[in-house]
Amino acid sequence: MKDSRLPPHPAQRVNRGKPITFTFEGRAIHAYDGETVAAALYAAGVRTFSRSFKYHRPRGLLCVAGRCPNCLMEVDGTPNVRTCIEPARQEMRVRGQHAWPSLERDLFACFDKLDRVLPVGFYYKTFIHPTWLWPTYERVLRRLAGLGRLDIAREPEGHGEHVHLHADLAIVGGGPAGIAAALEAARLGVEVLLIDDGPTLGGHLQWQLLPSEGEQPGYALALNLADLVRGEPRIRHLAGATAFGLYEGRLLGVMQGEHLIKVRAQRIVVATGGFETPLVFQNNDRPGVFLGDGLQRLMTLYGISPGRRALVIANADRGLRLARELLAAGIEVAAVADVRSEPHSADGQHLREAGVPVLSGHTVLEVRGRKRVEAAALVSLDSAERPSPGSEKTVECDLLALATGWEPASALLAQGGARLDYRADLGGFFPAELPSWLFAAGEVRGAQGLGAIQKDGRLAGLKAALSLGAGDARDRALAEALQEDANPPPSIRPIVSVPHPKPKRFVCLCEDVTEKDLADAIQEGFDHIETLKRYTTLTMGPCQGKMCHRASIGICAALTGRDPSQTGTTTARPPLKPVPLGVLAGPHHEPVKLTPIHHLHASLGATWMDMGLWKRPLVYTSVEEECRVVHQGVGLIDVSTLGKLDVKGRDAAQFLDWIHSNRFSDLKAGRVRYRVMLDDAGIILDDGTVARLGEDHFFLTTGSGSLELVEQWLEWWLAGSDRCLHVTDVTGALAAINLAGPKSREVLARLTDLDLSPEALPYLAAVQGTVAGIPVLILRIGFVGELGYEMHFAAEYGDYLWETLREAGREFDILPFGVEAQRVLRLEKLHIIPGHDTDALSNPLEADMAWVVKMDKPDFIGRATLARVKARGLRQRLVGFEMLTPVVPGEGDAVVADGLPVGRVTSAKWSPVLGRAIGMAWVPPDLAVDGGHLQVKCDGQVCRGRVVTKPFYDPEGKRLRS
């Protein structure tokens, strides 16, 4: 096919000196740098760009602005790419989608004949009986559904960043109104962020070959305005940046390429203009039917001749102007059908002089042509907007240019809290009331004509700047003066559809919803715009309602006998333009916490587990060996992951009494005590230890995963109280190692002058001293049930002390042990792990920890609930158990009675030292009897166990205290 490119023109964005080749469905396409994929395909003769969702009708370019669903294709493996705004690149691979075998010849096009049996909501009314067949029907439906196909084996890379920008004033829209606002505000000294989704500034001026007002053609004016912006240092222009949502806190979500920019501005001016929308008539979706400004963009920006002979359909002056623009680009205009009875602007005269018939009171009834526009039937409308009988005339054409519908791009305003009211004179919803920080300017506010648009922009910029405290009395006077000038009266005859009995009159192109579908749905009772939307799926497709919003309101209003203002609109939900998940996700990094000793564990070949944000060694050699070493010799474990809080202040002791169920005010300095923290419902949140370092000074440890919770909990209860204390998180500052086992005293003695004798440093003592030359806080505690020393010291010495301890313990065959061994050892002692052995319903009384609840204290968090639990009696108990068969239950397995679940296993391990499987379980109180039998369902089998309520290992705690 002959190349249909127009001669070069300064308005074009294309560099004809730089050719590009890419493939489309296997065929080579020649393009030029600056062209979009769709422009190049159009130049190469492609007219069918997609197949419709339901009927597989051929669809061609319509909006040429990335709004409508008509040009969605698969590009380099990414489905649903809007090819009309996707730049052509060398060697890209482009394919049609939702068609087989090809876009041009799609066998599924037979659905187009089935509209009588596929009316709106057909799936709600079919496939009901027999019920067993539904899954099969569903599989078929799913096979036919969707648009593009995702390649699930492909994992695209992401390069986008998340950026935060702050501005005094953010202006969305870089057309004449936005630019005027920006220049005016900058003149008053305000820092402006000008956000525009095009590559260059100027908005709709950029595709105008003719002057709007004065001598200068639109595109040249756009270039001049862009120069003015460039020359103003207070304006920062974000090009190619789409503001897709206005969120609470004056936060604009902006997408720029792969980047997400979060803009917070004191004032926001929305100068987003508007966009054209289609008219509803028979075959209004045929390739060749264009929105007027889409056609202009294709011709002017990309230099593509769209066709041979155009028919223009107008309802306002912009349609007459469109016809003149087509003539200026060298396209023949067959006629202009203007639905208004009396075309007003001077353009009408120009057209008549150029020999173009302008048919007043006419509009389009139907497009003819099987796969593309071949002719159109025009009809004259009577005053009730019904076609006059006998007025039909046929015009041959290959292009139908619509300038019949226009909608303000007011979604950001709605999201920002503006009230939008219907204006009958303009046939749309316009801002009527705005929050004080939000301004609207230009066409989105209803301004008509370039002069009015620019003036309105100036006014918005001025008002925004004044509200920021800029400007002086003269500027205020200017704002008054600009305010007073009224807009010229618009000349529009808003219509959305032309009555006609034929069925293929599309309101929603995304989902193939016709006007008949809307009528049927309304007849069935879906007569509210929101239920109509949900039933017909109107506005819910890839165009997000941009193409159908206006028409659907008009049709719903007409069919229900209400006016559009009563009909209302559907909610303008963000994002306004579809945003890729990768842009939103950005360079997402989940944090990882590593202890100062981490690299040594790695060199020892540890296997890892996640605990909260931490990575912890699970096992080094084997669980059996690691347990044996701790029981018989000496082991060491990195416990740097424990949360560590320094609590200091006059009221610290009393505060800790209030936060915990047990008492700390009577804890002596130099002693350490177990702590349990409850919520107000008496549920166990966390446990750990408290060491008293001085009268007003305590050191708390928390579980590895619960530091944040505990710190927030303490701060929550401190906030607003006049208690005198500080809580400081010292977790990252300190490393911690637990040295455990009967030989641990001998190992430690080699490294310190401290008196480690049981008399000087008994069980539950805390001492600060020097170990291996560094200051260490030693806590004599024993989570793993043997003599042990938990040492806290500066993180910088983490690997040093670890290696020094291993060296000192060499002759005792010291070994590191991991979390798995630690869990076996603590289970042998029936020490609980909150969150593992307890859940959101576990209180300490039922968890068999009544000893840690001091009901005689004045008050503590959770006390009231525990008093009630005491009064009502225990409903469940946490007990130890041992298996009578050599089976280790899964953690989470059910405890059963009479075949029903009555409890659950929380922990279960094989104990090498005991030679049997042991565990902990929640059971009903009647089963919580020492020696009582228990049934556990393991792997489908019911296995027997026995309840043990005392620690399995060293029940008297002699080894711990040795």
Added chain:
Amino acid sequence: MWQLFKRERMWTARPLKDRYEVVIIGGGVHGLATAYYLGKLGVRDVAVCEKGYIGSGASGRNTAIIRSNYRTPEGVVFYDESVRLYEELAAELGYNVLFSQQGHLTLAHTDSAVNGLRVRAEVNQLMGVESRLIWPPEIKRLVPAIDVSSRPRYPILAALYHAPGGIIRHDAVVWGYARGADRMGISIHPFTEVIGIGTSNGQVTSVQTTRGTIRAGTVVNATAGFCSTVAKLVGLKLPIVTHPLQAFVTEPLSPFLDKVIVSANLHVYVSQTDRGELVIGSEIDPYSSYSYKSTLPFLEATAAHTLELFPCLRQVRVLRQWTGICDMTPDYSPIMGEVPGLKGFILDVGWGTYGFKAGPVSGKRIAELIVTGNTPDVLKPFSITRFWEGRLAGEKAAAAVSH
């Protein structure tokens, strides 16, 4: 099939009478199901008052996941009855609610989460509900698009596979019940907000609406999002905090995901509708609010977590986001049944993030309660008195995030 060619109204606009036997506040799935089952039991003098259009609240905002793999035996029994009713609902109503029983996977990324899933698997199996733990190779077989490698920060360790779980066309359920109720003569009154409830001597006597006062001896609070403000109309304080819950939907893609995927650790869940859109949601927002406004941080975090599970979705686009509000109880279980001391006031509230799953069973059992005056056994664990007696029904682990 014949319905295809008929254009019958789904429901009719009836005049608002000044007296009904039963007034149901809330025209969502719960209120309409209650009306429907009341009608089936012969009680037809019923009005459903809805402040917006029907299904405009939580019923139209939830992500339509149906399942019964709960954690407590009482929860499992209750939701299982609901799944069974949903299975028969299209035939019952003569309206296809598009129940896609595609199967439901709850992922675990930590060992404690695996244990939590094992608890549920065991309880489910013992209560006769199909549910089992599966491991990464089987997860990958069921969901080829998911990343089960060790590359993510929190690799997938296991999943609870619940075959009867799935998704449904939530609006169709609402419409189907509305049509069924309407055909039995029950009145559905959209845009009729209840602004007061009259009581006398410990007995409900009337409701005041924006369209006039109605006398009624039985009033059902079947609202979501505002159940505590409605309860306050009779001076009843509910142990409820209301939080926003957000979700978003992507452009339609040819279906590649036919399982509901939930990750409690990553706070995200993903399903694909029969139309091809991905529906993606998260846990409730951490703050309490009645605001329907959507937020950008939600989109960012949820997108990031989705890509952890499905790296192939990076270039898939988000079409729209929305927000609902959820009435959270302390134990993540609902509040249903009568209120001691106030005859005729019946609660069907506190539905948190799990209300849609329970629509049919609550409707049916609340209707039974109204007709017989006796609380059915399946409702007993969910009485409001449990908060006064410290007898909570612990579904937090199974209901939070796990939609």
